[in-house]
Amino acid sequence: MKNYKTIILSNQEISPGYYRMRILAPEYNKLAKPGQFVMFRVQRSLPPLLRRPFGIFCTGYAAPDCDGMPEKEFIEIIYKVVGSGTEIMQELHQGDRVELLGPLGRGFDLGDPEEEKILVGGGIGLVPLYMLAERMVANSKVRLLMGGRTRDDIITVTEFERLGVETYVSTEDGSLGEEGLVTQVLERKLAKYPKASVYACGPMPMIDAVQKICATRNTPLQVSLEALMACGVGACLGCVVKGAGHTDENPQYLCTCKQGPVFLAEQLDWSRLEKQQGNCGGCS
Amino acid sequence: MKNYKTIILSNQEISPGYYRMRILAPEYNKLAKPGQFVMFRVQRSLPPLLRRPFGIFCTGYAAPDCDGMPEKEFIEIIYKVVGSGTEIMQELHQGDRVELLGPLGRGFDLGDPEEEKILVGGGIGLVPLYMLAERMVANSKVRLLMGGRTRDDIITVTEFERLGVETYVSTEDGSLGEEGLVTQVLERKLAKYPKASVYACGPMPMIDAVQKICATRNTPLQVSLEALMACGVGACLGCVVKGAGHTDENPQYLCTCKQGPVFLAEQLDWSRLEKQQGNCGGCS
């Protein structure tokens, strides 16, 4: 867990409204675990006031600028432009100064290498699944179901394919892959590979549907959630979700930033899981 | 008086901490009078909240980007980096979108062409004197006394010389021209050209001293003042100075933005003229 003042190495649009940003981040190759995230400070001046949370897409090493210098460790994030902060982010360039707090949170449990894995990613929810797949492919069979509204929302297929992950694409409008929801693909795959465990990240309605499917089949499920966050370190208690033991009399809240963002499905109270990823908007 | 959404044509450092910015500004060649100013909106996002006032240094025409397009009318401002707004301004580039309200305020009265003119400019106070000199040189003898703390504060000598203005430079530390205050030069010149009228712009202590000198000699004086401004159009009443008729019982306030920024010395209450150009700082 580091708090770096650092710089951007690159920032490119990879699909309409989706950007991939590489940020100089020493030690992250060692520190970062699949499913963890960073709190990203867009600029020193206001707005935005608060940092924005983003999943770590991958880590890596880049060639130094000059022989004799150490290699540059970096992370990459992939973000969708949705509001005031990401609008500013898309304008950032190589060399711009930013601040990075992380890696934060509890990542995925890699599970039993023997078991088959099905990863389910909706839109930008793909991001934290890449490092997960990276760690898994050596020992496990990994299938990735990618869903999106249109083909613009389907990103980084190449990257996953290169890892040796079998990818299945579906879009709501049929503009790429199968027409329909990613959950219908999931049902088919689970029928075929009933022993697989599932790892999901995406919009709340998708997560909800995935949970229902897995619950009826007793399929082990890990989900990565989003929540409005102020601190990212467990201090503000702004990002909580209701835990499985939650009752009105004996409420139990879990911090998405610290006890999550990845939860085992059984840790959560699904009957009450609120839509938390609603953006806060209008804050510029 | 226009409210333009426009772009920057260039923005260059001309002396340490001083920048010259050219802004696309249709009609300004016709509209702008010497001594007028603009309210400049640094960026659409906050901060800064309020526009910043800057004197118009000059107007002109630049070649169009493509044959067949009309020439580009522009204004230039010269600004010193002093606080949150100007710090952002120095980072702006050609093509950046800004907003420009103006030309605003009452400019200089060109006076009797027969008379000799002495212009007194302290540091950034030179800015509004350039267009004034431009209009005057054809018919009058114009001398410019430029003062600054160090040689870095002496700017645009070349531009004035090219107009045919006789320039006299003084710096407090003697690093350029005569060592000392510009007011000591003024006293000498007035002794030599006792019929001259004086036009002054600069920091308040300089303006105050110039006024004293001119008052004892009955020399006609026009001064351009600075004041904290919110609106620039006479609506907020934030920018007032005390008028000559001001008494505690019967107070008289003049708007620097609308009745000024140029005042005839006799319009103002010099005994009470407060230092208004103190910056507001700390607002980032």
Added chain:
Amino acid sequence: MSELRGTAVKLAHPKLAVEVAGLKFKNPVMPASGTFGYGEEYAPYLDLNKLGAIVTKGLSLNPKAGNATPRICETVSGMLNAIGLQNIGIDAFIEHKIPFLAQYNSPVIVNFFGNTLEEYVEVATRLEDVPGVAGLEMNISCPNVKHGGIVFGTEASAAHEVVSQVRKKTQKPLIVKLTPNVTDIRVTAKAVEDAGADAISLINTLTGMAVDVKTRKPRLANTIGGLSGPAIRPIAVRLVHQVVQAVEVPVIGIGGISRAIDALEFLIVGAKAVQVGTANFVDPNVMETIIDGLEEFCQNEGIEDINELIGTLEV
């Protein structure tokens, strides 16, 4: 979907007109007192006929000089002002400014205040028969001047008294403008409603202060001033929400509005109209942009009449 919105669903011209205390506004957007001069200052930049109404700088019985300078100071996403209610006085206003404003068809609302109860009554009385004055906005809330109304605005009984007295003298629509600097604004709101206010507007500025750490002096000559601008909007929205719940009379929302989306927050919590203050300084054309933005929002959301939107907060 988006094509649908673009063509079929999009309403050619949603109705933006609202009515407050018998005053008919073309749309719910008008300037906040003291940020728009007497109207003429902004006439070069903005078609005054486009506005829901024109609200004047606060006027008093006699001309008022205002405070010493510096009077303003920028703060984080806001500004402090201690203008001190400088104005030309009610008679000069009637003589010199009304004729200009009479050229426009937007209703003119005269904002006024008094140093004493008698002055409030006197100003209202003088305005009673002035044609071209569509309504009055009574400022019982200016934080800048000791006797500029702070006493009236922060004590429910004083507020009740001064509004009652003014009410007796005027048939014109009477809007009372409240200060946010109170423990429970519902109490003052109810008091002025009881006293006969036709509408309530809020908020006036929040009292604030800034210090120059180098000189160790307050940045305002008056030490304390009124905070306005985007920074205060969440406080204003909350107060408007509370007042709307507490009173029957229509409410005009004010505070930190600089975009259509900001105005919408106030309308949704139940304000019938909004006033735009500090944002005029930043962009003299901002009210037109806001009006256009409201229209566009209604189009996109399929709202035929903006009144359908007012008070639709889902709690």
Added chain:
Amino acid sequence: MSELRGTAVKLAHPKLAVEVAGLKFKNPVMPASGTFGYGEEYAPYLDLNKLGAIVTKGLSLNPKAGNATPRICETVSGMLNAIGLQNIGIDAFIEHKIPFLAQYNSPVIVNFFGNTLEEYVEVATRLEDVPGVAGLEMNISCPNVKHGGIVFGTEASAAHEVVSQVRKKTQKPLIVKLTPNVTDIRVTAKAVEDAGADAISLINTLTGMAVDVKTRKPRLANTIGGLSGPAIRPIAVRLVHQVVQAVEVPVIGIGGISRAIDALEFLIVGAKAVQVGTANFVDPNVMETIIDGLEEFCQNEGIEDINELIGTLEV
């Protein structure tokens, strides 16, 4: 000049230590309750020994679940929160958190509240003999929970009563934290001083609200929340200024501090120390930066002891 400052005049180490209510702080900077967890959350980013003090999340007699979500929302240069005082309860705190905090030499100030007068008294009583608790900060001002103290904080007599009762049960330095949501904060400040408070801290958050115009729902599940961050600083500075004038006991300034220059405003108007809240979320290291900035400011201004600066406002 600048060379002179760089060498001769520059003081090697200006004294930054201050004393408040018998508590000795290495420097005047400490976290604001609820923005720093129980300390351990920020330990990886900041040396807790560098802080003037450590102030905990607000604690109650029993664990408290807090409000439904969403609980936070960004606003212009600020944020709204309605956490609802979620906390682990005083016993769990004593058992699990005190041992961690005891590792550090910065005094620990426990922020607490009660739903009833009896709860306030009970919490203070339980803390009385706990070693490692240097002082208490009594929150009579949280705007989020109906019975979370708002009644006590906005009524002088209630504030006086609850502070008097707690005072009887504790010998520890007792800081009382005030709400800004009142008409005249000097009244509550004097009431709690009379009741035996050793110091006063302010401000807690201002109540505010934001609306999602698309869904027409409040952005917070609780509808209303507390506004904090840079946006509120001018209001906080004004209130601290007023309280410093009104009472004898030392005052701790809070509200929108994110830079040394912000902290200096509060010190100059007379706060003996400051608390940093929302800024911790933005930069976990911000308090160290502020402390360094205070030192540098004193060096540049030739101030040997920061106490020389406190209360030097020139009006």
